[in-house]
Amino acid sequence: MVTASSSDYRKRVYTKFGDKGETSLLYGGRISKNNPHSEAYGITDEAVSAMGLARALTEDERVKDTLRDLQRELFTIAAELATDPEKYELFQEHFSPVTIEMVENLESTIDSLEEGVEMPKVFILPGGSPASSAIDMARCIIRTSERRVVALQEAGLLTNDLIIAYLNRLGDLLFVLARYEDRELPLERATGDRS
Secondary structure (H helix, E strand, O other): OOOOOHHHOOOOOOOOOOOOOEEEOEOOOEEEOOOHHHHHHHHHHHHHHHHHHHHHHOOOHHHHHHHHHHHHHHHHHHHHHOEOHHHHHHHHHHOOOOOHHHHHHHHHHHHHHHHOOOOOOOOOOOOOOHHHHHHHHHHHHHHHHHHHHHHHHHOOOOOOOHHHHHHHHHHHHHHHHHHHHOOOOOHHHHHOOOO
16 A cells, blocks of 8 residues: 655645635635636636647747747736735736736737738638637637626726726737738638638
8 A cells, every 4th residue: 555645745736625616816815716807817818728729830930929928918917817906916016017018019019910911801711720710719719808807897896907908909919910820821711702
């Protein structure tokens, strides 16, 4: 029989703390997993994973680097959303909240990407390539995240309104990035247009 000593203890992935439908906030506090904060940061986490899939599928280094940078920023945004508004000062001691400069950087990236691709004049049917499809999926998830964050704002629970501007601009950037990913494909394949 094998027994484990206290020196063999390892931290387990499961804690069982969420078994009754609650989750922990950053810097303390517990909320329902259906709480607007949990919804907002959970959807943001989904977008991080979708971007990871896109990053794994693309072979374009610029697209990979852009997605990696966006994933890192979204981790911080998820942390900001997972912080109890009463503990926001603690968050600011450890992380940088979303700033207008971050929003402007997204705009600069959009402008730069648009220089490298002719934007189609038709409605885009996602599916030109696996990587662009994953980027488009991430874009849709970001739009859901944006709606959840707006719900937080409307309930008076959002500590930083710039998160909405950031997510709005990020959705635009992901749209352009997916078109950039497919820039060398024939137009009908990149757009799904048969005309």
